[in-house]
Amino acid sequence: MNIGEAARRTGLPAKTIRYYEEIGLVTPDRAANGYRDFGDAAVHKLEFVSHARMLGFGIGDCRDLLALWEDNNRASADVRAIAKTHLAEISSKIRSLMAMQATLRALVDECAGDGRPDCPILSQLGRKD
Amino acid sequence: MNIGEAARRTGLPAKTIRYYEEIGLVTPDRAANGYRDFGDAAVHKLEFVSHARMLGFGIGDCRDLLALWEDNNRASADVRAIAKTHLAEISSKIRSLMAMQATLRALVDECAGDGRPDCPILSQLGRKD
C-alpha cells in the first residue's frame, strides 16, 4: 500500500513515516514507480512505534523496543528495564512541572490582575537572590 | 563586568548569556577590547529571565514579561494573563504525563522482568487497534 494508506491506518502523518524511514526505523519496499510500498508487517511496526511514542518513549528507546519485539529470544527483563528508566524520567518531569505549577499558581492567586502595575509575579521574577 | 562574572552571579552558563544577547533579550555594553560589559541592570535582567525560565516560561513569554517588568505603566492583568496561559499549558503537560505514567506503571507491574520472552509491555505496544 502507498504511504497515504499507511498513514490512515496508523494515524501517523505521512511526513512522520518518511522521517521514520530516513532514520531507519522502517524500511518499506519500493514500487516500480518509486512510491513506497508498505506491507502489513511494516504497518504493524509503525503502529508499534506510534504506541511507544504515545507513551513518551524517545526514538532511541523505540528502536531498542522494536528490536526486542522482533527478537523471539528476548528477555522481558530488558524490556522492563527500558520501561522503568522511562517511568523514572516521566516521574521526574511530573515533579518538576508540579513544582512550577505550585509556585506559579500561588503567584497568580496573589496577583490582582487589574489595571494597576503592582504585580507579585513580576516582583518574584525580579527578586535578587 | 565580564561575561564570566555575570555567569557566576546569575547561575547562567556564559553560552546561554551570549545566546540571550543574540536573540535580543539583553544588550550589554562592549569594552574597548570587544569584551561584553555587563552592568548591574543587565545582570538583573538576566536574573529575571533565569527565574522565568525556571518557571517554564518560553523565551517569547520571557521577552513579553521583561517588557512588562520594565514598563511602569503596565497593567498587572497583562502579566497575570501570560502566567495563567502558561499555567494551563503546565497542567495539560502534567495530565498527559500522568496518563502515560499510569499506563506504563500498570504494564511494568504486570511484566515478570525475567529471562523469558513473554512481555505484556511489548504485547500492548504491538496490539493492533
Next chain:
DNA sequence: CCTTGACCTTCTGGTGACTGGAACCTTTAT
C-alpha cells in the same frame, strides 16, 4: 620580554522529532 593559563571573541554545526514548503512526477477520473 616571554610564556603560561585563564578568559574572552566569533563561527559552524549539532541536538529531538518532527513540520512546512517548493519543485516536480504519477495516477486516476472526467
Next chain:
DNA sequence: ATAAAGGTTCCAGTCACCAGAAGGTCAAGG
C-alpha cells in the same frame, strides 16, 4: 486533454541552547 489527488526529494525552520574550533586579550611569574 486536463485537473485533482496523490506521490517523490530536498531544503529550511522549530526551541533553547551546547560543543568545539580558531583565534584575540590580559594578568602574573620567570
